[in-house]
Amino acid sequence: xxxxxxEIEREKxxxxxxxxxxxxxxxxLVLGFIFMVxxxxxxxxxxxTTIPDPQKATRERETISIVFAKDVIRKTLKAPSTAKFVDxxxxxxxxxxxxxxxxxxxxxxxxxxxxxxxxxxxxxxYRDGKNGTVKSIFFDGEKML
Numbered sequence: 839x840x841x842x843x844x845e846i847e848r849e850k851x852x853x854x855x856x857x858x859x860x861x862x863x864x865x866x867l868v869l870g871f872i873f874m875v876x877x878x879x880x881x882x883x884x885x886x887t888t889i890p891d892p893q894k895a896t897r898e899r900e901t902i903s904i905v906f907a908k909d910v911i912r913k914t915l916k917a918p919s920t921a922k923f924v925d926x927x928x929x930x931x932x933x934x935x936x937x938x939x940x941x942x943x944x945x946x947x948x949x950x951x952x953x954x955x956x957x958x959x960x961x962x963x964y965r966d967g968k969n970g971t972v973k974s975i976f977f978d979g980e981k982m983l
Contacts, residue, residue, distance in 0.1 A: 896930070899938065899964070903928040906970055907940035907960035914977055917947040924955075936964040937973065 841849075904926055912918040926942035941959035948954050961973040975982040 899930075900928045903938045903940050903962050903970065906962060910960050910972055910975060911944055911958050911977070914975070914982065915944070915946045916949050920945075920947040920953070922946070931961075938962045938964065938970070 907928070908921075908923055908926070911923075912921055915921055922945045924943040924945060926940065928938055928940040931937045931939055939959060939961050941957070943955050943957055945953055945955050956978045958978070959974075959976040961975075962970040963973045964970045972983060
């Protein structure tokens with residue numbers, strides 16, 4: 839018994855479908871394996887682990903201290919919108935760890951509208967953790983806090 843052309847074509851189509859099914863299963867298994875490796879922690883890369891840089895931490899603390907101190911001083915001014923800060927410096931006090939002093943000058947309007955320059959210093963205490971608290975405020979030679 840000889841097979842007709844239609845039967846031969848049908849067998850080819852069936853064989854092709856089986857091959858495609860096997861291919862899909864193989865692709866699915868490979869992708870599943872890759873996914874599992876990623877999920878189970880296979881993406882560890884030692885180059886992405888960061889070691890804290892003490893200089894970077896110091897620069898960040900300095901910047902945060904300056905912004906915080908300027909905000910404190912603005913709240914003491916009669917016209918805070920006119921404030922222009924000059925020669926602002928921040929440094930950690932050597933005798934107390936995690937206590938920073940920020941000082942400088944501020945030019946601002948007084949009650950009469952005249953621009954005056956005032957010297958100021960704010961000491962910030964970071965010993966409680968990340969958030970700083972105001973330890974003292976000196977404004978024009980007077981201790982305000």
